[in-house]
Amino acid sequence: xxxxxxxxxxxxxxxxxxxxxxxxxxxxxxxxxxxxxxxxxxxxxxxxxxxxxxxxxxxxxxxxxxxxxxxxxxxxxxxxxxxxxxxxxxxxxxxxxxxxxxxxxxxxxxxxxxxxxxxxxxxxxxxxxxxxxxxxxxxxxxxxxxxxxxxxxxxxxxxxxxxxxxxxxxxxxxxxxxxxxxxxxxxxxxxxxxxxxxxxxxxxxxxxxxxxxxxxxxxxxxxxxxxxxxxxxxxxxxxxxxxxxxxxxxxxxxxxxxxxxxxxxxxxxxxxxxxxxxxxxxxxxxxxxxxxxxxxxxxxxxxxxxxxxxxxxxxxxxxxxxxxxxxxxxxxxxxxxxxxxxxxxxxxxxxxxxxxxxxxxxxx
Numbered sequence: 001x002x003x004x005x006x007x008x009x010x011x012x013x014x015x016x017x018x019x020x021x022x023x024x025x026x027x028x029x030x031x032x033x034x035x036x037x038x039x040x041x042x043x044x045x046x047x048x049x050x051x052x053x054x055x056x057x058x059x060x061x062x063x064x065x066x067x068x069x070x071x072x073x074x075x076x077x078x079x080x081x082x083x084x085x086x087x088x089x090x091x092x093x094x095x096x097x098x099x100x101x102x103x104x105x106x107x108x109x110x111x112x113x114x115x116x117x118x119x120x121x122x123x124x125x126x127x128x129x130x131x132x133x134x135x136x137x138x139x140x141x142x143x144x145x146x147x148x149x150x151x152x153x154x155x156x157x158x159x160x161x162x163x164x165x166x167x168x169x170x171x172x173x174x175x176x177x178x179x180x181x182x183x184x185x186x187x188x189x190x191x192x193x194x195x196x197x198x199x200x201x202x203x204x205x206x207x208x209x210x211x212x213x214x215x216x217x218x219x220x221x222x223x224x225x226x227x228x229x230x231x232x233x234x235x236x237x238x239x240x241x242x243x244x245x246x247x248x249x250x251x252x253x254x255x256x257x258x259x260x261x262x263x264x265x266x267x268x269x270x271x272x273x274x275x276x277x278x279x280x281x282x283x284x285x286x287x288x289x290x291x292x293x294x295x296x297x298x299x300x301x302x303x304x305x306x307x308x309x310x311x312x313x314x315x316x317x318x319x320x321x322x323x324x325x326x327x328x329x330x331x332x333x334x335x336x337x338x339x340x341x342x343x344x345x346x347x348x349x350x351x352x353x354x355x356x357x358x359x360x361x362x363x364x
Contacts, residue, residue: 054094056134059118059127063091064100064110068119072107125175132172139320146319153323154252154276166227173267174203174234180266180297181209187348187357188295190214190262197222199251199265199284204231204244206264211240220257222249251280256287262295263288267355269298270314273324274332282340291364294342300330300356310354333358 058064066080078088092108095101101108110119117126139146161169184206190196196219198207207219221231221244228246235244249256252272256263263284269277284294299311305327315327330347333356337345342360350357 050094051098054091054098055100056131058091058095058100059130062120063088063095064114064118065120067101067108067110068115072109077108124179128172128175132169136317136320143316143319146322149319149322151322153321154272155323161224161226163226163229166224166230170203170227170230170234174205177203177205177267178209181205181207183350184264184266184295184297184357185209185213187350190217193217193262195219195257195260196262196264197257197260197284197287199256199263199280200268201246201264201266202227202231202268203234204246205234206266207244208235208238208240211243212238217243219244220260221246222251222254222256224248224250251283252276256283258287259289260287261289261292263292264295264297266295266297267299269296269300269333270311270318270327271323271325273326274328274336276324277328277333278336278339281336281342285340285342285360285362288362290362292362294337294360294362296333296337296358297350297355298328298333298358299354300333300358301327303329303331305329308353330356330358 061081061083063077063081066077069080071077071080074085074089074092077083077092078085081088092101096103096108100111100114102111103109109115116122117124118130119125120127190210191214193214194217196207196210196217198204198219198221200223201207201221202223204219204221207221210217211219221228221235223231223246225248228248231246232241235241235246247257265280265284272280281294281296288294299314301307301311301315311327315325318325334345334347337358337360340360341362343363345358345360348357348359
């Protein structure tokens with residue numbers, strides 16, 4: 001099951017260079033000694049939900065798409081998306097403050113990443129991912145109550161997923177997952193490999209990308225039964241049903257196939273405890289063919305566990321699901337691989353500041 005992720009994190013799947021938005025004060029450290037200490041930073045953090053709401057609302061009402069088509073003033077945008085001009089102005093001022101809109105010669109234009117990823121109909125459109133976490137909105141407001149909960153679960157809320165839940169979830173993950181899958185097959189040499197197992201593979205994006213790139217590869221996506229129903233649709237949509245299958249598997253307790261020479265586990269790292277991730281890595285090692293390789297692509301913190309923000313967010317988000325999941329550091333994951341018996345364990349940057357790819361090889 002692929003986990004949640006945000007705009008800055010996943011926009012980079014498709015960009016060659018990272019666009020940096022104007023600096024704001026909402027999450028900066030307090031000023032240096034000698035500079036007056038104010039409440040501004042704390043207020044901006046406390047009210048930052050407004051920035052998230054503005055982004056989601058802009059996606060839902062089609063504001064970025066309207067601007068991409070030429071609407072550049074409050075009145076033009078209001079007419080294009082059928083809202084009151086005052087509301088257009090309110091929203092657009094906030095989007096400018098967030099660095100999502102820019103003004104050029106008195107007219108509004110989308111920021112580069114917004115233009116590339118949030119204009120409906122474009123090949124990189126990731127609108128479903130932006131609004132994906134919206135159903136958790138109220139539960140984040142109850143975070144203190146969740147933090148006080150002492151009865152935590154192995155799998156959190158995904159254990160009760162319905163097919164419709166899975167369909168909504170993986171419509172979102174697929175909107176950014178195919179970019180990740182293509183990046184993976186560019187980074188990893190799979191020419192001599194025969195069969196992939198994707199542990200908690202969700203939409204099947206990594207396997208689909210690998211099958212499209214390498215005609216000789218076969219793959220199996222391992223995920224919950226309700227997820228597999230949705231996965232098969234994505235596989236069929238991409239025309240690789242003859243070589244990619246979806247097999248029901250709760251990877252926290254079910255065995256893995258023993259005929260694979262590649263194992264992938266991507267973007268579900270924070271959803272599980274250290275003990276569970278270590279056990280899954282060990283089980284994957286034991287199931288792989290001799291000489292097989294494992295790639296864990298995850299939202300890892302630095303070894304001091306002080307950031308970056310994305311992995312920290314996903315780790316804390318597991319409190320909302322009352323699960324045992326948390327943010328893992330790169331050194332944590334390296335330890336899981338070495339304890340499992342993998343050789344040549346290494347870390348590779350996947351998405352700068354957000355995702356790492358930890359790899360290991362099973363002895364021949």
